[in-house]
Amino acid sequence: MASAEPTLDHELALAKAGGHRFIGAADEVGRGSLAGPVSVGYLVIEPATVPLLPRVRDSKLLSCAAREELVPLIKSWAAAWGVGHSSAAEIDELGLVPALRLAGLRAARTAHRTQCADAVLLDGNLDWLSATTQPTLLDSLEPGLADTARIDGLQIPVRTLIKGDLLALSIAAASILAKVERDTLMDGYDHTHPAYGWVRNKGYGTSAHRSAIAAHGASDYHRKTWQLTPKLPAGHIETGGEGRTP
Incomplete structure (x- = not known):
């Protein structure tokens, strides 16, 4: 059964409130991947004036072809947009949630150069996008973002x-912007590391x-702090590259 079309109801409600x-x-993609970045798509709209995008x-x-076809329509529909990434190395160094926040901040900074948002809708139940640090009186702020790495x-x-x-258009x-850009990156990594099948997985x-x-x-594209291969069963002994259970 086809799901209902997303609407602008939640965007309009947040704007009004x-x-x-x-x-x-x-929205993010790549959170559960073993390799590659975690990527965040971010856009800004004026919900009172934008039309619906039925597809x-x-x-x-959506299929890969459908997503790619929609990207230019979404970019022209939005007042501003950006996609940000945190690499596998950054995920290993920072942890997943801080890496998500970093990718989201990178995406928002790109979009906000064109048009700042007044408030944001974030997919899920965890706010990984809000700052955990606060600006000081010495920080030079642009609307919504601090002009400092702190x-x-x-x-x-x-x-x-x-x-x-x-639910929300x-x-x-x-999510489409993030998915298409991340998939393109993974396809490129596959050219230099074909053994892992990234063009498929x-x-x-x-x-x-x-x-x-x-x-x-x-x-180098794998998240080395993650469990990349299945754990061996208890009692498993590796001998000459092959394992045997006594």
């Missing part, structure tokens, strides 16, 4: 929305991908 004109929207859905519900996230209101990529659109933990890691080791 806060007296806002411009609403941002953010836009959560990126997971501020690690957004300073404007962020409202989480469970299943937001299914702007979040669904952001996009870095996620398929059995073939895990087997390739076991055979070839982890690459």
Whole structure:
């Protein structure tokens, strides 16, 4: 059964509740991947004036060709947009949630050079986009963002929305931007590291991908702090590259 089309109801409600004109929207892809970046799509719209985009859905519900076809329409529809990434090395160094925040901040900074948002809708139930540090009186601020590396996230209101990529049109659109850009990156990495099948699995933990890691080791694009290969059963002994259970 086809899911209902996402609407602008949540964007309009947030705008009305806060007296806002411009609403941002953010969604991530790659959170559960074993390799590659975590990527955040972010866009800004004026919900009172933008039309609906009938074919836009959560990126997971669309074919690759459909997503790619929608990207230029979404970019022209939004007042501003950006996609940010945190690399596998940054995920290993910072942890997943801070890396998500960093990717989101990078995406928002790109978009806000064109048009700042007054508040943001974020997919899910965890606010990983708001800053955990606060500006001081000495910080030079632009609306919503601090012009300093010491501020690690957004300073404007962020409202989480469970299943937001299914419900809110702007979040669904952001998910498509992030998915297409991340998939393109993974396809490029596959050219130099073809053993892992990234053009097919996009870095996620398929059995073939895990087997390739076991055979070839982890690459620079793998998240080395993650469990990349299945844990061996208790009592397993490796001998000459092959294991046996006594």
